[in-house]
Amino acid sequence: MxxxxxxxxxxxxxxxxxxxxxxxxxxxxxxxxxxxxxRPASAQTNAEAPLAQREPSEEDGAYRIAAIGDSLAKGTGDATGQGFARRTAALLDNESDREVRFLNNLGINGMTTGELLEELDKPGVRYVLKEANVILLSIGANDLFQGGAALQTGTGSPSAAALEQALPGTEKRLGEALGKLREINPSARIVYLGLYNPFGDIPSLREAGDAGVTKWNAAVSERMLEGDNMLLTPTFDLFQRNPAAYLSFDHFHPNAFGYERIAERVVQGLQ
Structure with a gap:
C-alpha cells in the first residue's frame, strides 16, 4: 500500500x-x-557576417523576385495580403514556363525616398536584392502625398505649389536609390511602379494631383530609359477611369482588384 x-x-x-x-x-x-x-546582433547577422558578403546565386533560368519600397510594395489595402508583388509572382507562375521564386517582400508602410536610401545600406536587404533578378520597386507617393494625409486628416492637401516643391528633391533621391540598386545588383530587371492620383475622384484635389503625378511619372520615365534593364509600369490610367473600383477603404491604397490589375501590367512588361 x-x-x-x-x-x-x-x-x-x-x-x-x-x-x-x-x-x-x-x-x-x-x-x-x-x-x-x-536582441543584440550576433556575429552571423552583422555587417561583417558571411551572409552579407556572399555572391548571388548562379543564374538558373528562374524568376527570383523581391519587392522593396513603401506600403504599395508591401501590399497594404489588399485583404488577402498578397499585394501586387506576390500577385505578379503568381501570374508569372501560371503564364510562364520558367520557375518562379518569390524571395522576400521588403516593403514598409510610410517609407519615403530618404528612408529607402537608408534601407539599401542594410546587409540583410542588400543580400536579398543581390539574389533577385527581378526587383519590384514602389516609392515616391509618401514624399508627394504624405501617405494620403490630404484625404485622411484634412490637412496638407496636394496643392500644385506643394507638389512642385516636393518633386525635385524626391526625384534626386530616387535617382540615388536607383544607383544604389544597380550597385547592389548590376543585372536585375528593376520594375518601378508608376504613381497614380488617389484623389482623382475628388474635385478639389483632382487637378493638382493629376498635374503632380503626371510630371513625376514623366521624370521617372526618363530616368528609367537612361538606366539599363529598367522598366516603368504605368498605373495612372487604371485609377483615373474608375478609382472607386480599385481603391481600398482608405481611399489611398489599392484593393485586391487594383493590385491584380497592377500585377497584370507588370507581367506584360516582363514577358
Missing amino acids: NSWKWIWRTTATLSAAATLLLVFGFGYGARELIFPQT
Whole structure:
C-alpha cells in the first residue's frame, strides 16, 4: 500500500511540474509574440557576417523576385495580403514556363525616398536584392502625398505649389536609390511602379494631383530609359477611369482588384 502511495505522490508531483513548465513555456512564447525583445546582433547577422558578403546565386533560368519600397510594395489595402508583388509572382507562375521564386517582400508602410536610401545600406536587404533578378520597386507617393494625409486628416492637401516643391528633391533621391540598386545588383530587371492620383475622384484635389503625378511619372520615365534593364509600369490610367473600383477603404491604397490589375501590367512588361 505504501508503495502505491509513493508512486501516486511521485506521479502527481511530476504532473504538476510538467504543467508548470508548459504554462511557463506558453507564457514565455506569448510574451515573445506580443512583446518581442530586441536582441543584440550576433556575429552571423552583422555587417561583417558571411551572409552579407556572399555572391548571388548562379543564374538558373528562374524568376527570383523581391519587392522593396513603401506600403504599395508591401501590399497594404489588399485583404488577402498578397499585394501586387506576390500577385505578379503568381501570374508569372501560371503564364510562364520558367520557375518562379518569390524571395522576400521588403516593403514598409510610410517609407519615403530618404528612408529607402537608408534601407539599401542594410546587409540583410542588400543580400536579398543581390539574389533577385527581378526587383519590384514602389516609392515616391509618401514624399508627394504624405501617405494620403490630404484625404485622411484634412490637412496638407496636394496643392500644385506643394507638389512642385516636393518633386525635385524626391526625384534626386530616387535617382540615388536607383544607383544604389544597380550597385547592389548590376543585372536585375528593376520594375518601378508608376504613381497614380488617389484623389482623382475628388474635385478639389483632382487637378493638382493629376498635374503632380503626371510630371513625376514623366521624370521617372526618363530616368528609367537612361538606366539599363529598367522598366516603368504605368498605373495612372487604371485609377483615373474608375478609382472607386480599385481603391481600398482608405481611399489611398489599392484593393485586391487594383493590385491584380497592377500585377497584370507588370507581367506584360516582363514577358
